[in-house]
Amino acid sequence: MMRADLDLIYDWVPERSHILDLACGNGELLETLGRHKGVTGYGLEIDHDGINACVARGVNVIEHNLDDGLGSFCDNSYDQVIMTQALQALRRPDKMLDEMLRVAEEGIITFPNFAYWRHRVHLGLRGYMPVSKSLPHAWYDTPNIHLSTFNDFEHLCREKGLVIVDRAVGVGDHQGHWKSRLWPNLFGEIAIFRVRRR
Amino acid sequence: MPDTDTLAFADRPTDSVGLITPRVARFDTPLSLACGKVLPAYELIYETYGTLNVDRSNAVLICHALSGHHHAAGYHSEEDRKPGWWDAHIGPGKAIDTNRFFVVSLNNLGGCHGSTGPISHNPDTGRQWGPDFPMVTVSDWVASQARLADHLGIERWAAAVGGSLGGMQVMQWTMTYPERVANAVVIAATPRLSAQNIAFNEVARQAIRSDPEFFDGWYAEHDTLPKRGLKLARMVGHITYLSEDAMGSKFGRDLRSNDLNFGFDVEFQVESYLRYQGDTFSTAFDANTYLLMTKALDYFDPAATQGGDFAKALAPAECPFLIVSFTTDWRFPPSRSRELVDALTRAGKSVSYANIDSPHGHDAFLLSNPRYDAIVSAFMNRAARELNLAEPAEYETNGEGTP
Numbered sequence A: 001m002m003r004a005d006l007d008l009i010y011d012w013v014p015e016r017s018h019i020l021d022l023a024c025g026n027g028e029l030l031e032t033l034g035r036h037k038g039v040t041g042y043g044l045e046i047d048h049d050g051i052n053a054c055v056a057r058g059v060n061v062i063e064h065n066l067d068d069g070l071g072s073f074c075d076n077s078y079d080q081v082i083m084t085q086a087l088q089a090l091r092r093p094d095k096m097l098d099e100m101l102r103v104a105e106e107g108i109i110t111f112p113n114f115a116y117w118r119h120r121v122h123l124g125l126r127g128y129m130p131v132s133k134s135l136p137h138a139w140y141d142t143p144n145i146h147l148s149t150f151n152d153f154e155h156l157c158r159e160k161g162l163v164i165v166d167r168a169v170g171v172g173d174h175q176g177h178w179k180s181r182l183w184p185n186l187f188g189e190i191a192i193f194r195v196r197r198r
Numbered sequence B: 001m002p003d004t005d006t007l008a009f010a011d012r013p014t015d016s017v018g019l020i021t022p023r024v025a026r027f028d029t030p031l032s033l034a035c036g037k038v039l040p041a042y043e044l045i046y047e048t049y050g051t052l053n054v055d056r057s058n059a060v061l062i063c064h065a066l067s068g069h070h071h072a073a074g075y076h077s078e079e080d081r082k083p084g085w086w087d088a089h090i091g092p093g094k095a096i097d098t099n100r101f102f103v104v105s106l107n108n109l110g111g112c113h114g115s116t117g118p119i120s121h122n123p124d125t126g127r128q129w130g131p132d133f134p135m136v137t138v139s140d141w142v143a144s145q146a147r148l149a150d151h152l153g154i155e156r157w158a159a160a161v162g163g164s165l166g167g168m169q170v171m172q173w174t175m176t177y178p179e180r181v182a183n184a185v186v187i188a189a190t191p192r193l194s195a196q197n198i199a200f201n202e203v204a205r206q207a208i209r210s211d212p213e214f215f216d217g218w219y220a221e222h223d224t225l226p227k228r229g230l231k232l233a234r235m236v237g238h239i240t241y242l243s244e245d246a247m248g249s250k251f252g253r254d255l256r257s258n259d260l261n262f263g264f265d266v267e268f269q270v271e272s273y274l275r276y277q278g279d280t281f282s283t284a285f286d287a288n289t290y291l292l293m294t295k296a297l298d299y300f301d302p303a304a305t306q307g308g309d310f311a312k313a314l315a316p317a318e319c320p321f322l323i324v325s326f327t328t329d330w331r332f333p334p335s336r337s338r339e340l341v342d343a344l345t346r347a348g349k350s351v352s353y354a355n356i357d358s359p360h361g362h363d364a365f366l367l368s369n370p371r372y373d374a375i376v377s378a379f380m381n382r383a384a385r386e387l388n389l390a391e392p393a394e395y396e397t398n399g400e401g402t403p
Helices: A004-012 A028-037 A048-057 A093-103 A117-126 A150-159 A178-182 B138-151 B165-176 B195-209 B227-241 B244-250 B269-284 B287-299 B302-306 B334-346 B361-366 B370-386
Strands: A018-022 A040-045 A061-063 A078-084 A104-112 A163-171 A190-196 B023-027 B042-049 B059-063 B102-106 B159-163 B184-187 B321-326 B351-356
Touching (some): A004 A078, A004 A104, A004 A163, A004 A190, A018 A093, A040 A048, A078 A093, A093 A150, B059 B138, B059 B165, B102 B138, B138 B287, B159 B165, B165 B184, B165 B287, B195 B227, B244 B269, B321 B334, B351 B370
Parallel strands (some): A018 A040, A061 B351, B059 B159, B159 B184, B184 B321, B321 B351
Antiparallel strands (some): A104 A190, A163 A190, B023 B042, B042 B102
């Protein structure tokens, strides 16, 4: 059983494809995709424990700071680039999106939706920066420096002329509840996008 | 050097491979070398640690660096003041776990620690080989190591492991004998030397060759050694092995005595250290071997035959790679390891890469470091699992290191 957003991504990755997993953590997604769908590729990670966990389970992992871009990876050298829960921690999320879609035709991105209703309650009613399961840090020690909403990301994709192939949200351990399908910006805790260059 | 590397036999920890006796393998099949010459026969000295399993599937090859040799772990006698050069990583429960793996470590051809080299007897002339010993390359070493594998009945290494020049040998293995290497660990290495690397090597060589006691390499016949040259070569080499920070924190501007004496004797601690390192080395290592080994470094460039495309050169490789670099290594900095990683990803090979925080510069590959040890352990344990090697408990510890 993987994290809710990973479960959904699993279905979106074609069999036998060659992918990059940016901020791959402990390599769970790549291992599952490799074992069951014959997917190959590399994880990029900066966390030492994550790197060690990947090596221990036989997942290819490269120590790499995403803020350095993807310069060492050639244009169109992968089928898909996946980035889960890292967009909000990057110095320039917009440039990373360009980089992802330079290296592959399609990208999958997940991030915490700042407009999730619980976050709104925290900020709007109580007057505090939201702290939740998807945003567990205090304002002063959070690695999340570019928080955005479901709507914000859609807007960025539109500005960049990208095709949104799929979009979904995750709420806690469940995804696809009717409320969050109808009003993703309000009821989606995790935003999940599949985008493509035009 | 850290304390773990300087423990005398009497103080050895329980995870030492113990007393080790080197062995010599003789090869009478001529070996054609890259330089065009043929070595009619040769000997390789080697050590082994751990036990070869029945399937002969648990053997790990250790490739040594510029001034390394076969004595990688354990002790030769109870009087030894320190263990082999990679004792921090080879032993029961260590990153290269001798409870699980059968480890083979040899002295390369052209060496001066027991394998055929410049100080060996040349049967054709009846004198020492001296400067007549043919130039050997990384490919030649790998070819000779493959014969050692044949001799030991090892068809395929569970892993080939090496740091620095040793890492280059591991790379060469994966390209020349892809079917004979199940895993590759390449530490603090580079796909090819930079102009600066070659420049440092050339200074070292000139120091040796311009020593009046060098006698064009025939110093043994003059009953002398080019000690001054070799000492200088080692001193300049040693500077490139340490980081500026490591040197700074170890010596700073500390003086040997309290006052400046306005002369050219040793005044700063760092001078004293370098001179000591150089002096020790100048009588312990053969100058002709040093010249050969630095040339082998300079010549290594597998991409050269592929128009400079290292990814193309790596096309034959089949095994998973672990590439490790160290943050303060400026001899073969992380960016060089990253070139290697990028070539491997471009070639679609299995590769993992870790850049380890260490203040110790290039020398870090020899030392113990929690993250370094953990990542090599993780890779080796995964290798053992995939090769279906028995869990450590199923082996009997063989402290004598004999197969």
